[in-house]
Amino acid sequence: MKEKLVMKKIGMDKKSILFRMTSFVIVLIVIQAILLTGTLIAGGVLSQAQENAYQSFYDKVHNRNDSVQREMKNRWTNMTPFINKFSRNLSDTSSSKAFFDESIDELINMLRTTQTTGAFIILKKEESEKYPALYIRDYDPLWNDYTSKDLYLLLGPSDLAKKQKIPMDQSWKYDMKFDESNREFFEKPFSKAPLTFNANLLGYWSPPFKLFPDDLPIITYTMPLFDADKVLRGVIGVEISVNYFDQFLPAIDLQPRDSMGYLIGYSNAGANKIEPILMVGALQKRMIRAEESFALTEVDKNRNIYRVENHNSEEKIYACLERIGLYKFNTPFEEESWYLVGLMTENHLLNYVHKIQQILGMSLLASIAIGIVGGYFISYRFTKPITQLVKQVRESANNKALRLNPTGLTEIDGLSSAMENANNELLESTVKMSKIIDLADFPIGVFEIKRDSSHVFMTDQLPSILEIDSALMSEIIQNKEKFIAHIKQKLNNPEKEDENVYQIGADPTKYVKVKLVKNENSTMGVVSDVTQEILEKNKIKMERDYDPLTMIYNRKAVQRRIENIIESASSQGTAALIMFDLDYLKQINDTYGHQWGDSYINRAVLHLSKIGGKSSVLGRRSGDEFVLFLFGFEDKDAIRMEMDNFYEGLTKDLNAFPDGSLKPITISGGLLWIEDWTLKYDDLLNKADQILYEAKSRKKGYYVESA
Structure with a gap:
C-alpha cells in the first residue's frame, strides 16, 4: 500500500x-x-493529390470538348458539298416551289450526311411576312431508313411530301413566319452576307430556341445562300434538337453517381460573363440558376477550373470551362463564344x-x-x-x-x-x-541523409519504387556515399519535359519523381511513382498531334513541324512544299461506303510516307488533302525523282473493290519550290494550293510544279 x-x-x-x-x-x-x-x-502528397484531381477533371472536360467540337465543326456543318447545287437550282428555276421540287432530294442527302435532326432552306421574299421554306426533320439521325419513312416535313409544299412519301409533322406549315423569338437564326447570317460571298465565313450558331411555340427546343447552324450569280436569296442550315445534343454530354463522364454533368454556356463578353443556355439532367437544372450568369472564383488558372458561387447546392461546386471553337478569327460572330462547362461537387472532386x-x-x-x-x-x-x-x-x-x-x-x-x-x-x-x-x-518512398551519420534512413517502399533489390538496398544504406552513387546511376535518364522526373525502367516503362529538401544537417528525399500520370500525358500528346485514321501528323502538328524547319532554312538545301488531293474519294465513299474510303486513304498514305524518307514531313490537312514538305535534297532533280517513283508506285498498286473492279490510287499534286525562305507557312501553302488547282484542272492523277 x-x-x-x-x-x-x-x-x-x-x-x-x-x-x-x-x-x-x-x-x-x-x-x-x-x-x-x-x-x-x-x-507534396496532398498538393499532388489535389493537382491530380484537377488534372483528371480538366482532362475529362477537355476530351469531351474535343468530341463535341468535332461534331459541331466537322460533321454537323458539312454543308459545303451541297451548296453549289442549290445555288445552280436557284438560278435555273423561276419559282420557289420549282426550286424546292428540284432540291428536296439533295436536302435529304445533306440531312443524312450531317447526321443532324433537321435541314432547311428559307428564301427571302420581298414585302412579305411569310417566307418560302423547305424544312425536313429527322427525330433520330442515328437510325436511317432510306425509304424516308423516318423523316417529317415541317415546312414546305404538301405535294412534295406526297411525292417523296414523307409524312408531314404535326407542326407543319406551308411557309415560315418570323417573330421576335425565332428570327435571329435567319436574320443574323442574312444581314452579314454583303461582307463576303464565302458563306462558310458567315455561318451562325444560334442558342436554343423554339421554331414555333409548340415545337421542341433546337439549335441551328445557318449560312447565307447565294444563287449562281452571287445574288443573296436566303439562308441554308441544319438543326440539332436539344434532346439530341444531350446525348453528346454524358454526365457519367465526371461522376458515376449523382453527377451534375456538363452544360453549354454562352458569352459575348469573354469568360467573365457566361450564361448557361443548355442544361442536362434534373439535378443540374435544380442546382444551377439558369437565369443568372455564373459567378466564378478562380481555382486553377492553367486548367480553367473555377468555384461556382451562385448555385442552390449546400456543397461547393467546381466548374471546368473549355471554349468550343466555333468561329474563325476575324469573322462576324467571333465575339460570340460557346463554352463546355463540366460541373463537380467538392466532395467528389477532392475525395x-x-x-x-x-x-x-x-x-x-x-x-x-x-x-x-x-x-x-x-x-x-x-x-x-x-x-x-x-x-x-x-x-x-x-x-x-x-x-x-x-x-x-x-x-x-x-x-x-x-x-x-x-x-x-x-x-x-x-x-x-x-x-x-x-x-x-x-506509391511514395522517403530517404534521409544526415551530415553527421554514414547511415541512410529510408522507408520500406523505397526499394520497390526505385526497382532496387532489397538485399542490395540494405547494404548500400550502411554507407551514404555508396547510396548516393547508386541513386545517381539509377536516375541517369531524366524526362525532358517534366522537371525532377526520371525514367528508371524500359520494360515495362516506369517513371519516378524525386523531390529533395535540404537543411544544414540533412537532406531528405521523397520519391513517388508517377508512371500513370506521365503515360496519360504522353497519350494526350499523341491524340493532340496525330491524325487518328492515318497516324500521321494532323493539320496543326504538321504546321508546327514545318515552321520549325523553315526557321533553320540555311541548312535545308533544296526544298519543296507539295499539296496533294486524293482524287475520287467522294465517289468511293458514296459507292462503296466510308469503310472503303478510309482504306483508300490509308493506302494512299502508305505510298506518300515513302517519299523523301527522313528528309520529309507528311501531314493530313483535311479529309482528302495532304501536305508534304521535302528538304535537304541536293537539287530539284532529286526531288523530281522521288515524285516520279511515287507516281510509278501508284500505277502498280491496284485496289480491289467490292464490285470486283481493280482501280489504282490517283492523287493530284501541286509542287512549290521553296525559293524565298522568308515566306510564312500559310503563304507557301496558299501558293501550293493554287498549283494543285492547276494540276486538277489540267489532268487529275499527276502533279504540277511551280515555274
Missing part, C-alpha cells in the same frame, strides 16, 4: 524518473509521427485528398495514443537513475532495434528491457505509417 502511495507521489513529481521518462517516450513518438506526416505533406488527410490525422492520433500508453507503462517500472543507459540510447541508431547491455541489477535490467520495448514500438510506428501509405494506394 505504501509502495503504491510512493509511486503515486513519484508520478506527480515533475523531477521524477517516471515523469521524465514518460514525457521523453511520448515526445519521441509524437516527433516521429509528426516527422513522417510532415514529410508526406512537405513531399481522394480528403481521404489522405483523414488517414494522416488518424495515424498521428494513433501514434500519440500508442506513445502515451506505452511510454507511461514502460516508464512506470523505473525508479533509479539510468545514466549509462541514456548514453547507450544516444549512441544507438534510430532505425535499429535498441539492444542494451545487462547490468546485473534487477531494477536497471528491468529499465533496460522497458526501453528496448519502447524503441521497438517506435520502429513499429514507422512501419505502421509505411503500411498506411501502402493502404492509401499512393
Whole structure:
C-alpha cells in the first residue's frame, strides 16, 4: 500500500524518473509521427493529390470538348458539298416551289450526311411576312431508313411530301413566319452576307430556341445562300434538337453517381460573363440558376477550373470551362463564344485528398495514443537513475532495434528491457505509417541523409519504387556515399519535359519523381511513382498531334513541324512544299461506303510516307488533302525523282473493290519550290494550293510544279 502511495507521489513529481521518462517516450513518438506526416505533406502528397484531381477533371472536360467540337465543326456543318447545287437550282428555276421540287432530294442527302435532326432552306421574299421554306426533320439521325419513312416535313409544299412519301409533322406549315423569338437564326447570317460571298465565313450558331411555340427546343447552324450569280436569296442550315445534343454530354463522364454533368454556356463578353443556355439532367437544372450568369472564383488558372458561387447546392461546386471553337478569327460572330462547362461537387472532386488527410490525422492520433500508453507503462517500472543507459540510447541508431547491455541489477535490467520495448514500438510506428501509405494506394518512398551519420534512413517502399533489390538496398544504406552513387546511376535518364522526373525502367516503362529538401544537417528525399500520370500525358500528346485514321501528323502538328524547319532554312538545301488531293474519294465513299474510303486513304498514305524518307514531313490537312514538305535534297532533280517513283508506285498498286473492279490510287499534286525562305507557312501553302488547282484542272492523277 505504501509502495503504491510512493509511486503515486513519484508520478506527480515533475523531477521524477517516471515523469521524465514518460514525457521523453511520448515526445519521441509524437516527433516521429509528426516527422513522417510532415514529410508526406512537405513531399507534396496532398498538393499532388489535389493537382491530380484537377488534372483528371480538366482532362475529362477537355476530351469531351474535343468530341463535341468535332461534331459541331466537322460533321454537323458539312454543308459545303451541297451548296453549289442549290445555288445552280436557284438560278435555273423561276419559282420557289420549282426550286424546292428540284432540291428536296439533295436536302435529304445533306440531312443524312450531317447526321443532324433537321435541314432547311428559307428564301427571302420581298414585302412579305411569310417566307418560302423547305424544312425536313429527322427525330433520330442515328437510325436511317432510306425509304424516308423516318423523316417529317415541317415546312414546305404538301405535294412534295406526297411525292417523296414523307409524312408531314404535326407542326407543319406551308411557309415560315418570323417573330421576335425565332428570327435571329435567319436574320443574323442574312444581314452579314454583303461582307463576303464565302458563306462558310458567315455561318451562325444560334442558342436554343423554339421554331414555333409548340415545337421542341433546337439549335441551328445557318449560312447565307447565294444563287449562281452571287445574288443573296436566303439562308441554308441544319438543326440539332436539344434532346439530341444531350446525348453528346454524358454526365457519367465526371461522376458515376449523382453527377451534375456538363452544360453549354454562352458569352459575348469573354469568360467573365457566361450564361448557361443548355442544361442536362434534373439535378443540374435544380442546382444551377439558369437565369443568372455564373459567378466564378478562380481555382486553377492553367486548367480553367473555377468555384461556382451562385448555385442552390449546400456543397461547393467546381466548374471546368473549355471554349468550343466555333468561329474563325476575324469573322462576324467571333465575339460570340460557346463554352463546355463540366460541373463537380467538392466532395467528389477532392475525395481522394480528403481521404489522405483523414488517414494522416488518424495515424498521428494513433501514434500519440500508442506513445502515451506505452511510454507511461514502460516508464512506470523505473525508479533509479539510468545514466549509462541514456548514453547507450544516444549512441544507438534510430532505425535499429535498441539492444542494451545487462547490468546485473534487477531494477536497471528491468529499465533496460522497458526501453528496448519502447524503441521497438517506435520502429513499429514507422512501419505502421509505411503500411498506411501502402493502404492509401499512393506509391511514395522517403530517404534521409544526415551530415553527421554514414547511415541512410529510408522507408520500406523505397526499394520497390526505385526497382532496387532489397538485399542490395540494405547494404548500400550502411554507407551514404555508396547510396548516393547508386541513386545517381539509377536516375541517369531524366524526362525532358517534366522537371525532377526520371525514367528508371524500359520494360515495362516506369517513371519516378524525386523531390529533395535540404537543411544544414540533412537532406531528405521523397520519391513517388508517377508512371500513370506521365503515360496519360504522353497519350494526350499523341491524340493532340496525330491524325487518328492515318497516324500521321494532323493539320496543326504538321504546321508546327514545318515552321520549325523553315526557321533553320540555311541548312535545308533544296526544298519543296507539295499539296496533294486524293482524287475520287467522294465517289468511293458514296459507292462503296466510308469503310472503303478510309482504306483508300490509308493506302494512299502508305505510298506518300515513302517519299523523301527522313528528309520529309507528311501531314493530313483535311479529309482528302495532304501536305508534304521535302528538304535537304541536293537539287530539284532529286526531288523530281522521288515524285516520279511515287507516281510509278501508284500505277502498280491496284485496289480491289467490292464490285470486283481493280482501280489504282490517283492523287493530284501541286509542287512549290521553296525559293524565298522568308515566306510564312500559310503563304507557301496558299501558293501550293493554287498549283494543285492547276494540276486538277489540267489532268487529275499527276502533279504540277511551280515555274
